[in-house]
Amino acid sequence: MSQNQPDPKVKLTVARKGPLRIANPDGLITIEWNDGEAVTPPNDKMFALCRCGASSNQPFCDGAHTKIGFEAAEEATGQTEE
């Protein structure tokens, strides 16, 4: 991040072989299923959404991606968006 930009209120980080990590220090993000049911993250200031499908605590990551050797499509194909 540039030194001229303020610290973001929310930051999303995509792990290349794991979850989508969300830093939510001000609690600005709420999560719900697409049917409107609210979802409460284990820690509302910092949490991770599962991208591999193997978590037993969906939609959150429980670390199962490390056991199944998850590789995101962009890693498995060697293609990345520019």
Ligand code: FES
């Ligand atoms: S990304 Fe971690 S359990 Fe799916």
